[in-house]
Amino acid sequence: MRKLLIPLFSIALLSGCGGSSPAERNGAEDASEAIANAIGETASSVGNGIEDAGNAIAGPVKPGRYDDWIGKWVGVEGTYLDIKKPTDEDSEADYELTMQYDLDHKGTFDGTATDHGIAFSRPDGNHVLKKATGDQTGLKYLAGKRNCVMVKQGEGYCRD
Structure with missing residues (x-):
């Protein structure tokens, strides 16, 4: 000017x-x-x-409790988890979880930060995504990995 x-x-x-x-x-x-x-x-x-x-x-940015989990996580046999902040400003979710959680099922689910992890619901029920090691997931391919999250025994995702 x-x-x-x-x-x-x-x-x-x-x-x-x-x-x-x-x-x-x-x-x-x-x-x-x-x-x-x-x-x-x-x-x-x-x-x-x-x-x-x-x-x-x-606007004011409020950091989330699990913001360090944001990004791509890799599971076994083509499964994956991608954690993002919601893009819809009207969303009440703290996180958006996009996942291929088994060979036949994938989707995007709203997640809420809790004291135990990120709680979310999908067609197979209510779950909490929590910090884990590869050994805790029970998946042979993830054994020995240290930077992981898991939904339940037999379903986990790692970064390293």
């Missing part, structure tokens, strides 16, 4: 110079000043509007 202000102000000033009478020059200077003031006020209100819009969009 400042780059635009300088050329406009210069043009307005130059238009008042030359062989003009003093009255014409004063009128041109007044017009130049009015243009510069209008441009400055517009730039200021646009800038404030952009700042306000940015604050309204971002």
Whole structure:
């Protein structure tokens, strides 16, 4: 905006110079000043509007208890879990769990942070996703892994 202000102000000033009478020059200077003031006020209100819009969009960010779990987790035989923050601002969920939880079933489920993990419901019942090791999942492929989560014995996902 400042780059635009300088050329406009210069043009307005130059238009008042030359062989003009003093009255014409004063009128041109007044017009130049009015243009510069209008441009400055517009730039200021646009800038404030952009700042306000940015604050309204971002809003206060409340970190979740399990935000360090956000991301992709890999299970066995093509199963996976992807944890995200909900994109729908009207959602009451703390997390969105997208998973292929066995060979035939997948879906996206709303999760709620609890003291024990992320609680969610899917067609096979209510569950709580909790921190685990690969050994705790009971899955041979995940044995020895340390950075894992599990839904129940025989269903787990790891990052390492």
